[in-house]
Amino acid sequence: MNQDIAGKVVVITGASSGLGEATARQLSSLGAHLVLGARRQDRLEALAADIRGAGGKVEIVVTDVTRKQDVVALVQTALTNFGRLDVMINNAGLMAVAPLAELKVDEWDSMLDINVKGVLYGIAAALPVFQKQESGHFINIASVAGLKMFGNATVYSATKFAVRAISEGLRAEVGGKIRSTVISPGAVESELKHGSSHAESASAVHDFYEMAIPSDAVARAIAYAIIQPADVDINEIVLRPTAQEF
Numbered sequence: 001m002n003q004d005i006a007g008k009v010v011v012i013t014g015a016s017s018g019l020g021e022a023t024a025r026q027l028s029s030l031g032a033h034l035v036l037g038a039r040r041q042d043r044l045e046a047l048a049a050d051i052r053g054a055g056g057k058v059e060i061v062v063t064d065v066t067r068k069q070d071v072v073a074l075v076q077t078a079l080t081n082f083g084r085l086d087v088m089i090n091n092a093g094l095m096a097v098a099p100l101a102e103l104k105v106d107e108w109d110s111m112l113d114i115n116v117k118g119v120l121y122g123i124a125a126a127l128p129v130f131q132k133q134e135s136g137h138f139i140n141i142a143s144v145a146g147l148k149m150f151g152n153a154t155v156y157s158a159t160k161f162a163v164r165a166i167s168e169g170l171r172a173e174v175g176g177k178i179r180s181t182v183i184s185p186g187a188v189e190s191e192l193k194h195g196s197s198h199a200e201s202a203s204a205v206h207d208f209y210e211m212a213i214p215s216d217a218v219a220r221a222i223a224y225a226i227i228q229p230a231d232v233d234i235n236e237i238v239l240r241p242t243a244q245e246f
Contacts, residue, residue, distance in 0.1 A: 004226070004227035005027060005030040005031055005032050005223065005226055005227060006030065006031025006032070007031060007032070007033065008027075008031075008032045008033070008086040008087060008226065009032070009033045009034075009035070009078050009082040009083075009084050009085050009086045009087070010027055010032045010033070010034055010035070010086060010087040010088075010089060010226075011034075011035045011036075011037065011074055011075060011078050011085060011087070011088050011089065011122075011126070012024055012034065012035075012036050012037065012089045012091055013037045013038070013063060013065050013071070013074070013089065013090055013091050013092040013118065013122060014037075014038055014065070014091040014092030014093060014141075015036035015037060015038045015044065015047070015060075015091070016036075016038035016039070016040045016043035016044050016047065017038075017040075017043060017190065017191050018188075018189070018190025018191050018192065018215050019091055019141060019185070019188065019190050019215045019218045019219070020036070020038065020089075020091045020092070021043075021047055021215070022214070022215035022216045022218065022219040023089060023091070023218065023219040023222050024036055024047060024051065024058070025047075025050075025051070025216075025219070026216060026219035026220065026222070026223055027219070027222070027223060027226075028051045028054070028056035028057075028058065029054070029056075030223060032087075033056075033057040033058070033082050034051065034056070034057065034058040034059070035058070035059045035060075035061065035074060035075075035077050035078040035081070035082075036048065036058060036059070036060045036061070037060070037061050037062070037063030037065075037070070037071070037074040037092075038062070038063060038092070039062065039063065039064050041060075041062045044060040044062070045060065047060075048060045057082075059077050059078075059081050061073060061074045061077050065090075065092045065114060065117075065118030065121060065122070066113040066114060066117060066118060066121075067121075068121040068124065068125070071118075071121040071122055071124075071125045072121075072124075072125045074125065075088070075125040075126050075129060079129065084129075084133060085126060085129050085130070085133075085136065086135070086136060086137060087136070087137045087138075087139060087226055088122055088123075088125075088126035088130075088136070088137070088138050088139070089139045089140075089141070089222065090118065090119040090122040090123070090138070090139070090140045090141065091141045092114055092118050093114060093115050093118075093141060093143075093192060094107075094110055094111050094114045094115060094192075095111075095143075095145075095153075095156050095192045095193070095196070095205075096108075096110065096111055096155075096156065096196050096197065097150075097152050097153045097156055097196040097198065097201040097202070097204075097205055098152055098196055098197070098198035098201050099152045099198070099201070100154055100155070102198055104197065104198065107155075107197065108155045111155055111156055111159050112155075112159060115156075115159035115160065115162070115163065116159050116162045116163065116166075119140050119163055119166060120166065122138075122140075123138060123166070123170060126138065127174065127178075130174075130177075130178045131174070131178070134177045135177055135178070135230070136177075136178045136179070137178070137179040137180075137181065137225075137226060138167070138170060138178070138179070138180045138181065139181045139182075139183060139222055139225060139226075140163050140166065140167045140180075140181070140182050140183070141163070141182075141183050141185070141218075142160045142163040142164050142167070142182050142183065142184045143156075143157075143160040143184055143185060143186075144184050144185065144186045144238060144240055144244075144246075145157040145160045146159075146160030146161045146162075146163060146164045146184055147164075147184060147238065148246060150246075152198075152201045152204070160184075163182060164182050164184070164236070167180050167181070167182035167235075167236075168180075168182075168235070171233065171235060175233065177230075179230075179233040179234075180233065180235065181222075181225045181233070181234050181235060181236070181237065182235065182236045182237075183218060183221055183222060183225075183236075183237050183239075184236065184237065184238045184239075185217075185218050185238075185239055185240065186213075186238075186239065186240025186241060186244045187208060187209050187211050187212040187213070187240065187241050187244055188212055188213055188214070188215050188217060188218055188239075189209070189212040189213065189214055189215050190215050193205050193206060193209045193212075211241045211243045211244060212241065213240075213241045217239060218239065221237045221239055224237070225237065
C-alpha cells in the first residue's frame with residue numbers, strides 16, 4: 001500500500017484529534033506528505049512533532065474551516081512546500097444533537113458553517129489546483145446520519161445528507177481525472193460525541209458511543225480509497241461497528 005501513497009501530498013482539515021489525527025498518522029506511516037489544519041495550534045504542533053520524529057514530512061496551519069481564506073491558505077501551504085496537492089480531506093465536523101424544539105439556532109448555524117460550508121470551502125480551494133494538474137482526489141467525511149435520520153439529530157443529519165449530495169454532484173461534474181469519495185462512519189471514537197449542549201441528548205450520544213470502534217478504522221478506509229488506480233473511483237464507503245444496528 002505504501003507504494004501507492006508514498007509521496008502524495010495530502011491536506012486534512014480537523015486534523016488535531018479524532019479521525020483527522022488518526023488519518024494523519026496512518027497516511028504519514030505510508031509515506032504521504034501532509035498539510036494539517038485545525039483550530040488548536042498546540043494539538044497540531046504536538047501531532048507534527050510525533051510525525052516528524054517518525055521521519056514524516058508535515059506542515060501545519062491554524063485553520064478555521066468557516067473562514068474560506070483560512071482554507072485557501074491551507075491549500076497554498078501544500079503548493080508552497082510540496083509543489084502540488086493530491087488529496088483534499090474535508091474532515092472537520094460538529095455534531096450538536098438536540099431536539100428541534102430546543103431552538104438551538106446558534107448550533108444549527110455552526111453545524112451548517114462547519115459541516116457544509118467547510119466542505120464547500122475545501123472544494124473551492126482545491127478544485128482549481130486539481131483542474132490545473134488534471135488530477136486530484138476529494139475525500140469528504142459524512143456520517144451514517146447522512147443515510148438515515150436519527151432522533152434529535154435532524155440538523156446534523158441534514159448537514160451530512162448535504163455532504164453526500166455535494167460529493168456526488170462533484171463526482172458527476174468534474175469526474176474523469178478528479179476523484180470524489182465520501183466516507184460515512186457510524187460510531188467511531190472521536191471528540192464528535194462531545195458536541196451537544198443539550199444534556200439529555202448528550203447522555204444518549206455517550207451511551208450510544210459505548211460501542212465505538214477506533215478512529216483508525218476510518219483512516220484505513222481513507223487509505224484504501226487513495227490507493228486505487230487513477231481510473232478507479234471509490235465513491236462511498238460506509239463503515240460502522242459490527243454491533244451497530246442502524
